Amino acid sequence: MFNIERWQEIFEAISKNKLRTFLTGFSVSSGxxxxxxxxxxxxxxxxxxxxxxxxxxxxxxxxxxxRTSKSYEGLNPNRQIDFTPKDYQxxxxxxxxxxxYESPLLKRYxxxxxxxxxxxxxxxxxxxxxxxxxxxxxxxxxxxxxQRDYDIKSKVVVLGPRPIQxxxxxxxxxxxxxxxxxxxxxxxxxxxxxxEGGERQDTFVYIPHSTFSSLYNSQNKIGRMEFTLNPxxxxxxxxxxxxxxxxxxxxxxxxxxxxxxxxxxxxxxxNMFTQGKNIYMMNVGMKFFFWGIGVLTLxxxxxxxxxxxxxxxxxxxxxxxxxxxxxxxxxxxxNMILHEAIFITTISGFxxxxxxxxxxxxxxxxxxxxxxxxxxxxxxxxVVTVFLLIIAGAIAGYVPAxxxxxxxxxxxxxxx
Amino acid sequence: xxxxxxxxxxxIEITDLHKSYPVGNRNLHVLKGINFTAQEGELISIMGSSGxxxxxxxxxxxxxxxxxxxxxxxxxxxxxxxxxxxxxxxRNQFLxxxxxxxxxxxxxxxxxxxxLPLYYQGxxxxxxxxxxxxxLEKVGLADWSDHLPNELSGGQKQRVAIARAxxxxxxxxxxxxxTGALDTKTSYEVMDLIQxxxxxxxxxxxxxxxxxxxxxxxxxxxxKDGVIINDERIEPIKALAHV
Numbered sequence: 001m002f003n004i005e006r007w008q009e010i011f012e013a014i015s016k017n018k019l020r021t022f023l024t025g026f027s028v029s030s031g032x033x034x035x036x037x038x039x040x041x042x043x044x045x046x047x048x049x050x051x052x053x054x055x056x057x058x059x060x061x062x063x064x065x066x067r068t069s070k071s072y073e074g075l076n077p078n079r080q081i082d083f084t085p086k087d088y089q090x091x092x093x094x095x096x097x098x099x100x101y102e103s104p105l106l107k108r109y110x111x112x113x114x115x116x117x118x119x120x121x122x123x124x125x126x127x128x129x130x131x132x133x134x135x136x137x138x139x140x141x142x143x144x145x146x147q148r149d150y151d152i153k154s155k156v157v158v159l160g161p162r163p164i165q166x167x168x169x170x171x172x173x174x175x176x177x178x179x180x181x182x183x184x185x186x187x188x189x190x191x192x193x194x195x196e197g198g199e200r201q202d203t204f205v206y207i208p209h210s211t212f213s214s215l216y217n218s219q220n221k222i223g224r225m226e227f228t229l230n231p232x233x234x235x236x237x238x239x240x241x242x243x244x245x246x247x248x249x250x251x252x253x254x255x256x257x258x259x260x261x262x263x264x265x266x267x268x269x270x271n272m273f274t275q276g277k278n279i280y281m282m283n284v285g286m287k288f289f290f291w292g293i294g295v296l297t298l299x300x301x302x303x304x305x306x307x308x309x310x311x312x313x314x315x316x317x318x319x320x321x322x323x324x325x326x327x328x329x330x331x332x333x334x335n336m337i338l339h340e341a342i343f344i345t346t347i348s349g350f351x352x353x354x355x356x357x358x359x360x361x362x363x364x365x366x367x368x369x370x371x372x373x374x375x376x377x378x379x380x381x382x383v384v385t386v387f388l389l390i391i392a393g394a395i396a397g398y399v400p401a402x403x404x405x406x407x408x409x410x411x412x413x414x415x416x
Numbered sequence: 417x418x419x420x421x422x423x424x425x426x427x428i429e430i431t432d433l434h435k436s437y438p439v440g441n442r443n444l445h446v447l448k449g450i451n452f453t454a455q456e457g458e459l460i461s462i463m464g465s466s467g468x469x470x471x472x473x474x475x476x477x478x479x480x481x482x483x484x485x486x487x488x489x490x491x492x493x494x495x496x497x498x499x500x501x502x503x504x505x506x507r508n509q510f511l512x513x514x515x516x517x518x519x520x521x522x523x524x525x526x527x528x529x530x531x532l533p534l535y536y537q538g539x540x541x542x543x544x545x546x547x548x549x550x551x552l553e554k555v556g557l558a559d560w561s562d563h564l565p566n567e568l569s570g571g572q573k574q575r576v577a578i579a580r581a582x583x584x585x586x587x588x589x590x591x592x593x594x595t596g597a598l599d600t601k602t603s604y605e606v607m608d609l610i611q612x613x614x615x616x617x618x619x620x621x622x623x624x625x626x627x628x629x630x631x632x633x634x635x636x637x638x639x640k641d642g643v644i645i646n647d648e649r650i651e652p653i654k655a656l657a658h659v
Contacts, residue, residue: 012523012524016523319521321519322532323532324507327533328536329501331501406500408480
């Protein structure tokens, strides 16, 4: 396939037509450059919005005990329902294969927390180790509560960003290992978390559920129960499974706690998935939006390259006519134009690609907005994009080149 | 010199050639039965007003177009129903073109322009350039070989074009108004060159509407309304006498 004579001819045409080569190359590489930058920004926007809207895991389901609203089996209404460890264990046993994370949650507002002369009031949570995932507590230093902490009722605590700010002046690394006093009990700080969901949950203070219940005399209360299920393939399937799970447990708890089957206050479950539907749909929308941006940018790139090819062929109609009159075969005309087009688009395409990637790499640490996060384009995506443009350019060049190759030389030559 | 005493090899033989073009919903009958023969070594001018069909005739002779009816034989080869590929091959082998507007490729030097038909013949680069230089020398432009067309005068450009037409060593040279864009003095210089090439035995057909140019050929064919109305052999005037 490689024909040195043909390439000499092509290089001659390229090097003797510096302006044309430069303009073609420049528009292709600037097109790809802009495309890469746009793709990078779109990716950054996607990451940014994802972070903005990232809250609790959307498959989370929580069960709350409330006050009954109907009398049932001789029991009065307005009776407080508290879940017991037995309830909890029954659920775990029954749905063992389906549950991904599980934790009870006991809560106490206004827990006065002191370190040296600093203090503040926070929300105290008694949880099991899985709560780290249930509540998106992203650790920035130390560790989360362990199963061992839970088993031996350790007096350890994991602090959020607000207490760290108030008590330790923001020194989250130094806080680990220190001892804080919460409601007159001393705890050792084992970890510091950063809530991915933004500022909503930054005042939480986590201690082991077992420690919590023994300290606050709630031995037979387990509090709220939180679960997530193993991931589903689709939103609808996930929602179905979660609803199903929720209703089964609700029915079971109704029976155990003697709550009227139609009472919708006694036992409540809140499905983050249903709540998260809007956010979920918005994420889907965002995804389509950015896909749209990407596809449209690519399309405009393709249109640009095609346009350039069209102009080049038009400009060379006369030359093509001369070559044909001198005995050039249609195939050699098409070959000439395509080789030249592919050669220029490839070289300048990769030039644009690398400068675009370079700019993104260089600029991304300086972008200090929450909306755009770490803009980048996966190299493979970028290369595929460039190849798509090259192929599109070749196709776009092929059509007019074939047309030009078919023109009768005498017509092309008279076309002054 | 008497052409009747030269060999009688028939270079071009055309019998009952018809050609019509659809114009709107009518058919414009351009060539209405042309019979024409050219021997090897002839220098023929084809004259006629615009619309006489002389351009169509030249296109068919140059295998740039095909007749609807009749036959065309070029150096013993039947020219009929050719594919684009074969037509390109025949053009390259049999024919050399000279145009009114020179049609040199602007970004190629004189030498590279002359070498282009050889490139399409598949001649290697070294041989190509040697041969091209030989033909540039023949038209007296060896010193201008590395100049671009826009650095040459009109007459020089046409001489480069003639060298290019000769480079592929064609059987027939076809010239479409070769002096149309040149002043009188330069026209005669170009005609002088054409006469010299003809004297070396090359068959040359010139389409022109200038009588003084036609008189420098050995035979004048008059076309009118798609038929040959007059075909006479004349004693050519030497172009050199006017230079």
